[in-house]
Amino acid sequence: MPVFERAMADTTDQTLRAILTDVLGLAPEQTATFEADTGLFGHLPELDSMAVAGLLTEIEDRFDILIEDEDIDGEMLETYGALRAFVSAKTAQG
């Protein structure tokens, strides 16, 4: 991966972990252990629809992107890796 793109990917990853830390009320060390296949919506009981709605709003604000209703599906919210891939694709478009 070229240096610039790698740096972008690292920033996306860090920002997304920070948002999850805030939403889930975890210590940063805990979200640091999230892997691509770590389960989110449907796996973490506290992450209900209202919390996911808040999570998506915060992602929009901090990445300065707009998430349309039709962008949102169960798969993109199911794991940390899927959510990160979605945000990377969205920020690349913007």
Next chain:
Amino acid sequence: MDYISWPDPTFPREPAHALAFEGAGPHRLLIVPALFDEGNRLRRLTVEVQRRLAGRHTITSVLPDLPGCNESLAPLEAQDLASWRGAMEACTAHFGATHVLTFRGGALAAPRALPALHYAPVTGAAILRQMLRARLLSTREAGRTETRARLENLARTKGLDLNGYRIGARLFTDLEQAEPRGEAQDLPQSQIGGAALWLRAEPGESPEQADTLARAVAEWVEGSARP
């Protein structure tokens, strides 16, 4: 900590109750809570700020419910922004408030006559957008499909259940347009530090944020007190 009663014009049959903390000084602060689910998530922070304002900063404060929310007996579906503001004005007059502090969307229902400090204010449209998104997510989980456009239409004509809150058509259309009042002072989360507690999936607390927020409110009250 005490419960005081006040006459809520939206429910004249019985007095409403507000949570009050008595401070030794002359300043009396009305607090307009955050709306709906954010009100629950920020409840502890709100009350912890009241406790510190009274104990450390000699400021008396009172926290009423918005009509239809929390322990209020008034029907939520019958409310709009004018009825909410009217209730907050009635509480202000009854309590003899000198200043107003609002949390998040509470800024939209603040009484207009007093100096106001808005903690992390938010537009009505942003609140509705998030609640509609939560509803779309949960119906999709249940295997049904709704569209935002259809829900908005329904909400504007008949009202809508959003996240357990029965929001009437008038309140919905009011909120779609509502912006926090411009001349009030804003206190953004960046000045408090730490992660915003309204983002939490489950209600949390932060003694540090309560300390900082109470100090900032006290400084503002002292600075804007009428001579």
